[in-house]
Amino acid sequence: MPTTPELPVTVGIGLRSPHVARVRAERPALGWLEVHSENYFVDGGPALAALDAIRADYPISLHGVGMSLGSADPLDAAHLARLKRLVGRVEPALVSEHLCWSHADGRHLNDLLPLPFTEEALAVVCERVDQVQTALARPILVENISAYLRFADDAMAEWEFVAAVVGRTGCKLLFDVNNVYVNAVNHGFDPLDFVAAVSGDAIAEIHLAGYDASGSCLIDNHGARVAPPVWDLYRATIERFGPKPTLIEWDTDLPTLEVLLDEAALARQILEARDAVAA
């Protein structure tokens, strides 16, 4: 029976199905791998068997996209039960979800949708995070999302909302540097204000990804290399908080495994440069 490892303070990649066979065969030098939890909400079959095999070689982080922590609807008990079953099977190093909502009146939009930063939404999210942490009997990470609009009813800044969720529930933060940058551009704030507002102790993982700048605002499409200003913000984040487990995410127009490994090497350089300064 595998023991639950800590996530090493190094770089991982988001593992998507087209790369599974090569990762199993070649076991590239990566500290850990992250998968979307829902892709393994299955009863059996080859994908789950492959995850079991990969789990023997790498620490795994389970990253959920469908829990909808911010819905006014009640939490989906069946979804939570499936996550709990998967966590029991994989014994992941980390379990994460998004600070967003996805369903209303029982209809799921299967997207990461923006919350109003109000006291009501904050209370709803905190209650759901408590429920998930209680069901899984472990802390989860919550991830800040990209947004293409914000609401006039906001009573606080996004970083105040994020910090309050962490403070009230004891959950950890999955700090998505690309999402901070995308929102800073889209909503006109200084991304360093966001960095300054979060607690380094709460950050258990960092995400890096590419965005699409071809439209009227930045879209977090996970479909390109990490952009230069996001690397800069990542460097500033690591300088402030020290090295953190860092993930390269890519979902749209998935490139070859080599491209992901190359992006991972760039992140590793930044982590190791900080280690050298600290030593």
Added chain:
Amino acid sequence: MQSLHELQRGFCAATLFGDGAAVASLSIVAGGLDPQTRIAIYRNNILGNYRKVLAATYPVVHQLVGEPFFDAATDQFVRGHPSIHGDVNRYGGDYAAFLASYPPARELNYLADVARLEWAIDQANIAADAAPLDVSALAAVAPDALAELRFTLHPAACLIASPFPILRIWQVNQPGYEGDGRVDLGEGADTLLVTRGGHGVAIDRIGKGEHAILSALAANATLGVAASQAADVDPEFNLVDALRRHVANHTVVAFRAPSPSTRTGQA
């Protein structure tokens, strides 16, 4: 101020259904981009995601109708068939039924059955695992008790009957297919078995008798009843051959005898 529930309900109406009043109700900060444009970003993301998901589940349907037709059909499907799971991989099981009554697809009378086949393949990939049938235990059953046995099919097993040659349609639309791509719709009906064995998901054309017996067993009939239904549709049906084949290919994975109290003819 809107409640969170009102906001989320309004957001669904604004994105999925283009409801202008709902957009206005959301009190979105303009900030250099009007609220309609901001909502349109989400509409494109949401519908685009479902298009991608369903195109991955139904690649042959996508290939047969082409992207513009597929996208329009999918958008209409999404509006009328709400996703009810946070796991989007579970979405789209009723796409075949939708296509069967989608007016622009009326001429493509085989399309819905191709979709049923693709859903069966999709589900077979993620169904529970099952150990093979215990052949020695089956061999030990007394011959006069065999007719009363009930059998369990592999969770991945799915039986499909169509008046159209859907397996050939599926095959000629696979990536890399290099033969003659023409299909004569008059070449006949298909009875198919989709299941998952040691080498992954397999699609086999089976006889009408095999289709009848496996359908009956899946519906919990006894072997005796199932075999007589197979003989009704196919006088040449060979029970021993069929059972041997479908145990070997991992379609029939377990059996159970009636409990003694329900057995008839026992002293």
